[in-house]
Amino acid sequence: MSESLKPPPGLHRHDGDEWVTCGDHRHWGRFGAAGLLLVRRAADGAPGHLVLQHRALWSHMGGTWGIPGGALAPGESAGDGALREAQEEAAVDPAAVQVVGTHVLEHPVWSYTTVVAEVRPGARVVPRAADAESLTVRWVALGELPDLTLLPPFEAALPDLLDLLPPRVRAG
Numbered sequence: 406m407s408e409s410l411k412p413p414p415g416l417h418r419h420d421g422d423e424w425v426t427c428g429d430h431r432h433w434g435r436f437g438a439a440g441l442l443l444v445r446r447a448a449d450g451a452p453g454h455l456v457l458q459h460r461a462l463w464s465h466m467g468g469t470w471g472i473p474g475g476a477l478a479p480g481e482s483a484g485d486g487a488l489r490e491a492q493e494e495a496a497v498d499p500a501a502v503q504v505v506g507t508h509v510l511e512h513p514v515w516s517y518t519t520v521v522a523e524v525r526p527g528a529r530v531v532p533r534a535a536d537a538e539s540l541t542v543r544w545v546a547l548g549e550l551p552d553l554t555l556l557p558p559f560e561a562a563l564p565d566l567l568d569l570l571p572p573r574v575r576a577g
Contacts, residue, residue, distance in 0.1 A: 420479050425515045439483040439518040440474020441491040442566050443502060443530065445544060446523065452547060452567055456495055456532045459540040460556070471556035472519065473497070473542065483507065483518035495542040496535040501528035506569035508562060519562065521569045 424431045447453030457470045473494040477486040484504060491497040503525045510517045524530050532542045545553070555563075 423476075427512045427515050435476065437477050437483070437516045437518070438475055439477055439487040439490065439520060440472040441487040441495075441497065441502070442472050442519050442521045443491065443497060443532075444521070444523050444567075444570060445530070450572075452570055454544040454546050456491070456497065456530070456542065457545040457553075458495060458534075458538075458542045461538050461540055464538060466556050468540075468554065469556040470545070470553045471559040473539075474517075474519075475538075483509075484520055487518065487520035492535075494534075494536055494538050495532045497530055497532055498528075501525050501530050505571055508566055508569060510558065510562065517558070519566055521566055523570070 420435070423435045425435060441456070443456040444452045445454040445456075456473070458473050459470050460467050462468050473491040474487060475490045475494070477483065478489075481489070484507070488497075488499040488502065491502075492499060501524060502522045504520055504522045506521045508519045508521065510519075532544065534540065534542045550563075
């Protein structure tokens with residue numbers, strides 16, 4: 406690995422941080438991995454914005470946009486791991502999040518769980534790059550997605566992930 410593709414020192418580390426071989430490719434996370442898809446609704450009640458992370462160039466599939474997430478720690482649930490990762494990488498307070506569903510991508514020896522959530526009523530979330538794993542983290546409007554280079558597995562799963570949101574109608 407070239408020097409420019411090595412992670413910087415001082416990142417959050419635990420015993421789940423290692424590659425797992427799965428057939429002819431590999432995945433990050435000895436105990437699996439999880440991420441948080443946080444949604445903010447528009448005034449009409451439709452999903453309007455997503456918290457997305459522009460991944461550091463040194464990371465796997467670096468330079469693409471996806472959700473904050475990463476390897477699960479030993480004994481950690483996917484929900485707890487996704488919330489921890491979102492706090493570490495995007496400064497998202499778990500108390501501001503209301504989980505509405507999960508989506509699991511299963512491989513023979515590894516899995517990735519996307520935790521789908523909304524901003525809790527009355528809460529305010531101001532995401533930001535909170536560690537060196539991100540170039541930036543911000544709210545991204547759904548209409549902006551075609552202009553971004555999305556992490557391919559995230560892009561493929563996004564329609565199913567948004568389908569997990571409960572329907573909402575415009576108030577009043």
